[in-house]
Amino acid sequence: MAQVEFDLEKELNHEDKERRLEVLSVFFELVRQGKISLPPKNSVINNHIHTFYSFSPYSPSKAIYMAAKSGLPTAGIMDHDTIAGSEEFISAGKIAGIATTIGVECRADFSKTLLSGKKINNPDQHSIAYVAIHGIPHNQVETVMKFFKPYIERRMKRNRLMVQNINNLLSKYEIALNFEKDVVSISKYKEGGTVTERHILFALAKKIIERVGKGRKLVNFLKNELKIKISKKIESFLSDEQNPFYEYDLLGLLKSDFTPKFYINATEECPDIKEVVEFSYKIGAIIAYAYLGDIVESVTGDKRSEKFEDDYLELLFEVLNELGIKAVTYMPSRNTLTQLKRVKNLCEKYDFLQISGEDINSPRQSFICEALNQDEFKHLINTTWALIGHEIMATEDKDLGFFSDKMQEKFPNLRDRIEYFKNIGLKMWSKSD
Structure with a gap:
């Protein structure tokens, strides 16, 4: 049966969406028959899972499979500039008995705010910050796709120029990328997905390995030729030629230390933050600022040690409040307890x-995320179920959503509103499970 599961897992990234869902159905039928076992569901949640519609090793179906294998009761899709994978994600969640939320992450221009000129939460560019649009009503998927389509196309133009920069930099090493063949081909662009810097760097990682090889040869090439600084942890990963995550580890290193050499500032592809806020409210979704915080050591190896918004966090929250952004998303496993307590306190203040x-x-x-088992972060589990409840109600009528005027008037106290929507999420999902 282990071989059967292995074969099914490989099919979960099949090119055809219907085939992926069919395979997932077969897998969970075997689970129901007791032929394949899964860990019991725990209370841990995850609202920010990328799929291969932006950049990820997982299709929406495989992301749900991985969530089930991890014992998650809920999972949330969060791709860059696209929500093309959302319908599959929702269907996969129903097959697996996992509650889902859908969202989209985008970069927004803060240059017309008091944060202009600051490095906010984007390692590559000042005045540009990542925000997450959570809890998108299911009947607004097409509206979201139409909103982001022109920004995706503008990003493609910049992607081509960045690939040209890379080719100019590496021509003496006989390393070159063909944008269509090497980059676009590993994306889901033709199915409504986006092409990001990670696609470019993943393609580059493959080319470098093909040209130089793995292990010490590659480490020496990176250090001596490309002048890239490598931490001991990443060097140990890249020295191991049997490392199953080799290309992804190299991608992470290139993103943190090579990107500045070829990066072109994103301008036309980043909507003004006020436009994004207005759009989020219009469709009945919840827009959240994505807190990053100063980094000492990146968990994933894709960010350098550097300072972000911590030095002016109070100003940041003032700006968010003025813009009408009433939610913050953060990662308990990536920040210190001191950082997170400060963020929590400011969230409570506003x-x-x-x-x-x-x-x-x-x-x-x-x-x-093991940190969610700590008392300091268990409230995030409640807000996830509230997010699920919001998505259910906002799909029915956006005026019934979490931040609608009607519901804020009915539940002016945030905790009461969270409790109300949490109970809806838990009740509705228990009925469908």
Whole structure:
């Protein structure tokens, strides 16, 4: 049966969506028959899982499979600039008996705010920050796709130029990328997905390995030729030629230390933050600022040690409040307790909804955030079920959503509103499970 499960798992990233869902159905039928066992569901949640519609080793179906294998009762899709994988994700969740939320992550321009010129939560560019649109009503998927389509196309133009920069930098090593063949081909662009810097860097990682090889040869090439600084942890990963995550580890290193050499600032592809806020409210979704915090050591190896928003966090929250952003998403496993307590205190001061946002885009990452078992973060489990309740109600009528005027008037106290929507989420899902 182990071989059967192995074969099914490989099919979960099949090119055809219907085939992926069919395979997932077969897998869970075997689970119901007792032929395959899964761990019991725990209370841990995850609202920020990328799929291969932006960049990830997982299709929406495989992401749900991985969530089930990790014992998660809920899972949330969060792709960059696209929600093309959401319908499959919802269907897969129903097959697996996992509650789902759908969202989209995007970069927004804060240059017309008091944060202009600051490095916010984006390692590559000042004045540009990542925000997450959570709890998108299911009847608004097409509206979201139409909103982001022109930004995706503008991003493609910049992607081509960045690939040209890479080719110019590496021509003397006979390393070159063909944008269509090497980059677009590993994306889901033709199915409504996006092409990101990670696609470019993953393609580059493959080319470098093909040209140089693995192990010490590659480490020496990176250090001596590309002048990339490598931490001891990443060097140990890349020195191991049998490392199953080799290409992803190299991608992470290139993203943190090579990206500045070829990066072109994103301008036209980043909507003004006020436009994004207005759009989020219009469709009945919940827009959240994605807190990053100063980094000492990156968990995934894709970010350098550097400072972000911690030095001006109070100002940041003032700006968010003025913009009408009433939620913050953060990652308990990636920040210090001191950082997170400060964020929590400011969220409470401004009455912001707190959402757990563990970013999953690499096979090395665990779907389980152990920190959520700590008392300091258990409230994030409640807000996840509230998010699920919101999505159910906002799909029925956006005026019944969490931040609608009607529901804020009915439940002016944030905790009362969380409790109300949490109970809806738990009740509705228990009926369908």
